[in-house]
Amino acid sequence: MAAHRKPRQRPMAGGTARTAATIALASAATATGLDGTGHAEPQLTPGQVRAEVAELYRQAEAATEKYNGAKEEADEARQRLKGLQDRAARSQGRLDEARQALGSAAAAQYRSGGLDPAMQLALSDDPDRYLQNAEFVERAGDRQGAAVRRVRSRLREIEQLRGAARVELNSLRTRQAELQRHKRTVTGKLGSARRLLSRLTPQERSRVGGSSDRATRSAGARDTLAAPAPATxxxxxxxxxxxxxxxxxxxxxxxxxxATGPNAFDCSGLVQAAYRSAGVSLPRTTYSQIAAGRRVSRSELLPGDLVFFYAGISHVGIYVGNGRMIHAPNPSAPVRVAPLDEMPFAGATRVV
Structure with missing residues (x-):
């Protein structure tokens, strides 16, 4: 019987060893995934890294535009809240004045004794003078009633202002939560892009910012040297x-x-700053800027038109003629001249 048991135990022991090895490998893979220091990630070619980085930059820029929109809304809510608080403070001052006037009238009435008018007339040494005073008292009573109404009106106004301020405060908190959420998305995408870029050589990293072929670089250099006379x-x-x-x-x-300048920009920040310098106020985000002027087709483009890219309208540049634009591409590339064909064209707007 013992001889028959031993062969059955050997497969079990082997299976246990294989299971333990599998668990150990899984644990190692899990630990690698958690601490981010492992080397189990697939080996990518430089071209694949560039493609992944470009996609991460696109996603980060889409999140950046959402961040910009939430920030604009938060700033507006903050301004509205401040305006409501200022109005409430002014109304509180007027309420204090009305209460003070009402208190003075009440004190004067108390000091007068509040005698019945008929009794005061009977006891008066000078009925004619009393009758004149009685008319004054009636007018004073009318003024006291008006003072009470003013107090009530100020109280209602303050309560309405405080209610509106609570609404704006909730709106501001919502926008601030959105800001933090979009900020985490942006920083996460950019962090992933930096880790991928660290795998490339400096020469390979220099090609991530956009089209990097020699003809495009030469065209950009000519545009820079020609600076803006033909386009303007x-x-x-x-x-x-x-x-x-x-x-x-x-x-x-x-x-x-x-960033919106003057020394650094994101894509919509550059467009906003450029037109602000020309005396034109534009919205902050790409998806608002595309609606800020008259839509034009690609064949109608003139220098100064805003050109938009990707289905989500997440990137914008300023057209400068000859099929090229000036834009702020991504953290790997500065403000530069680039061909429109560098990204999927989505539409264009003429602001003025």
């Missing part, structure tokens, strides 16, 4: 020309998410 001459108006000139002056400025 073709612009549909002086404000568009001024915006193009501003964009040319900012070539080489770094991309910083959420």
């Amino acid at each position: 001459a073709q612009a549909p108006g002086p404000r568009a020309a001024a915006a193009v000139s501003y964009a040319y002056r900012k070539l080489g400025s770094p991309y910083v998410w959420g």
Whole structure:
């Protein structure tokens, strides 16, 4: 019997060993995934890394535009809240004045003894003078009633203002929560992109910012040297020309998410700053900027037109002619001249 048991135990022991090895490998893989220091990730070619980084940048930029929108809404809610608080403070001051006037009238009435008018007339040494005083008292009573109504009105106004302020405070807190959520998304995407970029050589990393072929770089250099005279001459108006000139002056400025200048920009921040320099106020986000002017087709583009990319309208540049734009691409590339074909074209708007 013992001889028959031993063969059955050997497979069990082998299975147990294999199970233990499997668990150990799984544990190691789990630990690697948790501490982020393992080397179990698939080996990617430089081209695959660039493609993944480009996609992470696109996702980060979409989240950046949502962040910008939430920040704009939070700023507006904060301003409305401050306005309501200022109005409530002014109304409180008027309430205090009305209460003080009402208190003075009540004290005066108390000091007068509040005698019945007929008794006061009977006891008066000068009935004519009393009758004149009685008329004054009636008018004073009317004023006291008006003072009471003013107090009630101020109380209602303050309660309404406080109610509106509570609504704005809740709105502000909601926007602030959105800001933090979008900020975490942006920083997470950018962190992943940096880790992928660390696998590349400096020469390979230099190609991530966009089209990097020699012809494109040469075209960009010519545009920089030519600076904006040809583009501004073709612009549909002086404000568009001024915006193009501003964009040319900012070539080489770094991309910083959420930045609106004067020394760093994200994509919509550059567009907003360029037109602000020309005296035109634009919304903060790409998905608002596309609705800020008259839509034009790609074949109608003129320098100064805003050009938008991707289905979610998550990127924008300023058209400068000859099929090219100036834009703030991503953290791996500064403000630069680039071809429109660098990204999927989504539409264009003429602001002025």
